[in-house]
Amino acid sequence: MNRLFHVPLSPFCRKVRLSLAEKKIEVELVEEKYWEQDPEFMRRNPAGKVPVLKMKGRMLAESAPICELIEELHPDPPLFPRKPEDRYEVRRLVSWFDDKFHNEVTSKLLYERVNKKITKQGYPDSKNVKEGAKAIKYHLDYMSWLLDQRRWLAGNVMTLADFAAAAHLSSLDYISDVDWDRSENVRDWYAKIKSRPAFRSLLADQVSGFPPPAHYADLDF
Amino acid sequence: MNRLFHVPLSPFCRKVRLSLAEKKIEVELVEEKYWEQDPEFMRRNPAGKVPVLKMKGRMLAESAPICELIEELHPDPPLFPRKPEDRYEVRRLVSWFDDKFHNEVTSKLLYERVNKKITKQGYPDSKNVKEGAKAIKYHLDYMSWLLDQRRWLAGNVMTLADFAAAAHLSSLDYISDVDWDRSENVRDWYAKIKSRPAFRSLLADQVSGFPPPAHYADLDF
Ligand SMILES: N[C@@H](CCC(=O)N[C@@H](CS)C(=O)NCC(=O)O)C(=O)O
Ligand SMILES: N[C@@H](CCC(=O)N[C@@H](CS)C(=O)NCC(=O)O)C(=O)O
Numbered sequence: 001m002n003r004l005f006h007v008p009l010s011p012f013c014r015k016v017r018l019s020l021a022e023k024k025i026e027v028e029l030v031e032e033k034y035w036e037q038d039p040e041f042m043r044r045n046p047a048g049k050v051p052v053l054k055m056k057g058r059m060l061a062e063s064a065p066i067c068e069l070i071e072e073l074h075p076d077p078p079l080f081p082r083k084p085e086d087r088y089e090v091r092r093l094v095s096w097f098d099d100k101f102h103n104e105v106t107s108k109l110l111y112e113r114v115n116k117k118i119t120k121q122g123y124p125d126s127k128n129v130k131e132g133a134k135a136i137k138y139h140l141d142y143m144s145w146l147l148d149q150r151r152w153l154a155g156n157v158m159t160l161a162d163f164a165a166a167a168h169l170s171s172l173d174y175i176s177d178v179d180w181d182r183s184e185n186v187r188d189w190y191a192k193i194k195s196r197p198a199f200r201s202l203l204a205d206q207v208s209g210f211p212p213p214a215h216y217a218d219l220d221f
Numbered sequence: 222m223n224r225l226f227h228v229p230l231s232p233f234c235r236k237v238r239l240s241l242a243e244k245k246i247e248v249e250l251v252e253e254k255y256w257e258q259d260p261e262f263m264r265r266n267p268a269g270k271v272p273v274l275k276m277k278g279r280m281l282a283e284s285a286p287i288c289e290l291i292e293e294l295h296p297d298p299p300l301f302p303r304k305p306e307d308r309y310e311v312r313r314l315v316s317w318f319d320d321k322f323h324n325e326v327t328s329k330l331l332y333e334r335v336n337k338k339i340t341k342q343g344y345p346d347s348k349n350v351k352e353g354a355k356a357i358k359y360h361l362d363y364m365s366w367l368l369d370q371r372r373w374l375a376g377n378v379m380t381l382a383d384f385a386a387a388a389h390l391s392s393l394d395y396i397s398d399v400d401w402d403r404s405e406n407v408r409d410w411y412a413k414i415k416s417r418p419a420f421r422s423l424l425a426d427q428v429s430g431f432p433p434p435a436h437y438a439d440l441d442f
Pocket of ligand 2: 095099230231232233255268269270271272282283284285319
């Protein structure tokens with residue numbers, strides 16, 4: 001059986017969970033307190049990060065490379081288009097969310113409000129929270145601009161770029177940090193992606209000490 | 222003509238320069254002071270980061286997606302192996318260097334010592350510099366451990382993983398922050414990669430105010 005060592009609200013783990021679920025690859029989820037740096041875990045991934053996927057006896061780390069491997073081994077249903085230029089656009093947006101959005105938004109809101117408490121690293125830094133709350137607006141507007149031109153973020157088919165974005169936004173939605181009223185097309189996009197069977201496991205997540213708001217799992221939010 | 226908007230010591234730009242040069246794709250280098258956030262530049266890449274590659278009239282951003290596109294359009298000579306599992310390992314290591322090594326080492330040494338001065342953001346933070354100097358040892362040891370088992374970082378052929386690593390190390394070597402005496406196999410690996418024609422342009426770089434040490438461009442360092 002495949003195993004994913006993860007934490008529920010990690011956007012990197014969520015992207016892998018969505019890819020696996022979309023391709024109907026079964027996986028057992030194992031919560032990994034990566035901040036405790038358990039030696040057993042460090043052997044699994046010397047980078048000391050989640051996600052780590054155990055698949056066919058191999059330990060795999062780094063979410064985007066894992067998703068590319070899953071795609072190469074299980075091409076159906078595809079999460080990448082065929083044309084090199086279209087594949088580039090998917091990868092660019094995955095990097096956009098996992099690098100830029102992560103640094104400017106996720107790490108300033110989710111990590112301040114939730115991870116710091118869970119890992120006992122003190123209180124949220126209000127300067128960071130303010131910056132994150134400001135930056136997410138710019139990112140939602142960028143998404144809205146893309147969705148004015150395309151049905152999905154990277155083009156006219158759903159791809160890993162949508163999962164990368166939804167992974168970050170769903171984790172932030174768990175702490176009510178996404179203003180879905182800001183643009184209708186972003187809300188419509190999220191409604192479409194949220195109603196996919198692949199999303200169900202994410203919507204059932206519960207983090208102790210942080211109960212999700214009612215709208216989090218509501219398909220009609 | 223292709224154009225690469227870059228800064229000389231950016232490891233992300235260097236990885237793209239190495240890929241282009243290895244595949245003998247000509248490119249005009251244009252220095253881009255990204256920190257000035259020139260509106261023209263922000264139009265080219267709304268993420269406001271270098272590298273940005275203008276290729277066939279398209280503006281491309283994000284170094285790893287750019288390198289994947291170059292590979293798909295110009296597969297010879299290959300910088301990725303054929304087998305999905307081997308390709309995964311290349312991508313994992315590219316992420317290792319561009320995420321973990323970048324955060325733990327490059328940003329703490331190069332950005333503190335060079336970028337802060339160039340972008341007029343004050344003086345190096347000695348705590349960061351100390352942490353970076355400590356962390357690079359661990360990373361060199363990890364590379365050495367890999368190279369005990371393989372001829373190149375991701376396997377027995379040279380790949381983008383070697384370019385990603387060499388991009389970071391060469392930028393740090395420009396400011397004498399790499400201890401090449403630490404492990405013989407890492408030094409031998411760097412000597413091999415440094416002597417490739419693709420590396421020449423990097424070795425000719427000059428950053429004003431920061432003359433490179435004599436060993437930087439020396440193939441017999
Ligand atoms: N580049 C990695 C990033 C993964 C990552 O940063 N995961 C966080 C949890 S959301 C983590 O494990 N952080 C621990 C650390 O950085 O030491 C990936 O895409 O998998
Ligand atoms: N994920 C990007 C990272 C590029 C990057 O961080 N470039 C730096 C220069 S070394 C930059 O432009 N920083 C400006 C910024 O982050 O605003 C890539 O791989 O291209």
